[in-house]
């Protein structure tokens with residue numbers, strides 16, 4: 064009896080030794096799939112997680128970050144919606160990492176390894192066909208709070224140009240908080256009278272006159288690469304300018320930035336135009352000390368379109384955000400719920416199944432703010448907050464992208 068028992072135990076132990084996770088067989092594929100988009104050389108993250116040595120030397124921090132679900136960054140309530148770029152780990156994947164760390168980070172057999180993913184250093188969109196660069200270095204001083212800077216860069220496009228992929232790369236990553244590149248169409252009044260090719264700033268609550276241009280691409284913490292479907296593209300009309308909005312932060316060392324945007328063009332005639340829209344609330348006062356102030360915003364679409372992605376945007380008091388859709392027949396559905404918003408991650412959520420929105424559909428956003436002292440990010444709980452560009456002002460914007468008929472732009476979609 065005793066002997067059988069011990070033998071069984073031995074077998075079980077042998078089995079568990081064989082089955083214990085190893086780096087090459089079990090851990091490397093998780094890092095490839097869920098971590099290396101960010102944790103690879105040339106990306107703005109503290110350490111690459113590309114090989115055994117790197118993973119082993121960070122093993123303790125990796126285990127802490129994944130079991131606390133801090134990494135990979137992902138904030139959608141799993142009970143609502145399904146997203147194509149969902150990157151959180153399953154319970155089984157987290158257990159694999161914990162067991163691997165507990166077993167002393169065994170390497171296993173390199174022959175078990177899956178093929179390494181080939182990441183293009185620099186551009187995530189592959190080699191761009193066109194690159195537009197700031198025409199001169201923008202100096203970043205060593206200290207102080209910097210207003211947003213704008214640089215207008217002409218495209219000199221002689222014909223309408225359809226863009227499949229666009230990516231913004233900062234020249235000075237250390238000092239770049241975020242960059243937004245928008246398209247200014249030739250007949251736009253936005254930023255009229257401003258210099259071309261030279262950095263300028265706007266007043267605190269000045270949007271530059273006219274309707275701001277359409278968002279083309281951005282760089283910022285957690286920004287995810289665009290995921291467009293077949294036949295979908297963004298339009299840059301002939302004669303348009305690109306407007307770089309640049310937000311730098313200072314850290315005691317001066318810097319110097321020459322940011323770029325790379326474009327991959329559509330080679331087949333596009334079937335659907337992709338447009339970034341937003342439901343925004345810009346007239347508000349969030350009372351000092353309020354632990355749960357609620358703001359709402361909504362927009363109605365006047366043409367049929369297909370919803371592709373969602374991007375909640377708030378600043379340091381942002382606490383939670385929700386997108387809902389209200390169909391013309393009154394049916395409603397929650398699209399995304401972010402119960403614990405973090406200003407440090409500006410994530411886009413791409414719908415796993417893009418959703419058709421008939422003309423007359425409303426997108427409604429609800430945002431919650433914690434302006435109390437209990438919010439650890441709150442720089443000043445005694446301040447009443449208004450809309451403004453700096454992180455200690457607030458914002459309430461629900462960005463969303465739709466694919467629509469080729470002749471529809473922002474104005475056609477939003478004005479009846």
Ligand code: HEC
Pocket residue numbers: 093094097098099100101102107108109121124125126128129134135136150152285
């Ligand atoms: C969207 C980009 C992104 C992805 C995907 C991502 N990380 Fe990170 N990670 C970061 C950034 C940026 C930081 C540094 C800023 C911070 O700590 O918040 C970081 C920090 C870390 C840290 C240091 C945390 C600490 O102790 O300070 C660890 C460990 C880590 N990541 C592990 C992982 C692992 C493991 C994965 C995959 C399972 C992963 N990350 C996926 C961007 C990412």
